[in-house]
């Protein structure tokens with residue numbers, strides 16, 4: 001297999017094997033929660049610049065699954081359909097397929113953001129979103145399953161080439177699959193098959209309504225939670241996903257509670273944390289600066305997950321030994337050699353997030369031989385900017401003061 005060749009990945013035709021991994025862009029239309037014109041322009045630019053496929057940033061399937069991030073996409077309101085249709089038409093016209101990532105935030109949000117008590121497989125707190133979730137009733141589970149299925153039907157209707165169910169990074173479906181988040185004693189917990197039941201029921205019901213419309217998943221094959229995801233267990237999960245007829249698995253890792261694990265960095269981006277993350281961002285300025293100075297002193301002592309490069313490849317290799325489903329590798333991929341190596345091993349595609357935030361025309365540069373390595377310095381500032389603003393690359397540099405305008409955006 002070659003990186004730059006016409007191919008089919010998870011039943012979707014692509015011009016090459018380079019995927020823009022789902023990235024919350026913070027560019028939803030504030031009224032419909034569908035795509036804004038700015039988001040459409042951004043995705044058209046990616047498509048015109050040789051990305052093989054775009055996975056849209058996560059779009060939320062239920063009102064009580066909304067994200068804490070401002071201007072996150074919603075996928076529950078018929079009012080958003082017109083915008084999604086314009087988006088898919090424009091991206092197709094520009095030459096790339098587009099996949100809708102569908103998510104429910106579960107306990108990775110706040111009651112304040114969703115206007116009600118948040119829900120999760122089990123009543124548990126989250127380190128970063130401390131209000132306690134309530135355990136879902138069976139009625140909640142049936143309703144959320146229906147929301148996912150309705151969203152898959154909507155994605156097909158709006159012209160997406162497929163969907164990707166977000167089973168990763170600590171969101172609701174990850175929490176169901178993992179024994180860390182799922183302590184249920186009923187048929188939705190207790191063993192692997194039961195923990196996977198919600199995923200199976202969503203896929204089965206979606207297949208009845210959408211036939212062979214491509215369904216991909218993003219899976220955290222590992223995380224750092226006790227009793228959480230480990231490679232051996234992820235292999236068993238992947239075998240079931242294959243049985244359920246999932247078309248492609250994107251192999252990722254981590255939970256938001258792990259810190260910088262999903263997207264790795266040498267150090268916490270302290271400047272960006274103190275500029276964009278609440279509650280510290282709103283501390284009086286002098287106190288904010290003082291605590292930041294202390295935090296920067298201890299920062300080099302805080303261990304970070306390693307390695308920084310190709311960190312999901314070992315787990316992806318284990319999955320590959322055990323399942324025939326198309327596999328996509330994400331995480332710390334930055335050079336042409338790495339991409340060729342991954343595809344050369346027989347993985348169907350590579351996907352990247354930060355390299356495209358940094359250089360949205362990165363795929364074209366690779367194709368034309370203008371570049372062989374991403375300019376992203378993996379500072380992870382972009383991962384903090386989204387707490388208040390649309391995503392952008394800061395290249396490790398936070399400019400102060402961050403400003404009142406940004407606080408206003410948050411409250412919009």
Ligand SMILES: Cc1cc2nc3c(=O)[nH]c(=O)nc-3n(C[C@H](O)[C@H](O)[C@H](O)COP(=O)(O)O)c2cc1C
Nearest residue numbers: 021022023024057058263331332352353354382383
């Ligand atoms: C700003 C930002 C937003 C992200 N949004 C999403 C998202 O919406 N859905 C998702 O599955 N992963 C999301 N991720 C994770 C990436 O898709 C990817 O898995 C991770 O960054 C590792 O890939 P990379 O090393 O190429 O950045 C996001 C990451 C960043 C930095």
Ligand code: SF4
Nearest residue numbers: 376377380382393394
């Ligand atoms: S802010 Fe820019 S350089 Fe830093 S990780 Fe994000 S994309 Fe890369």
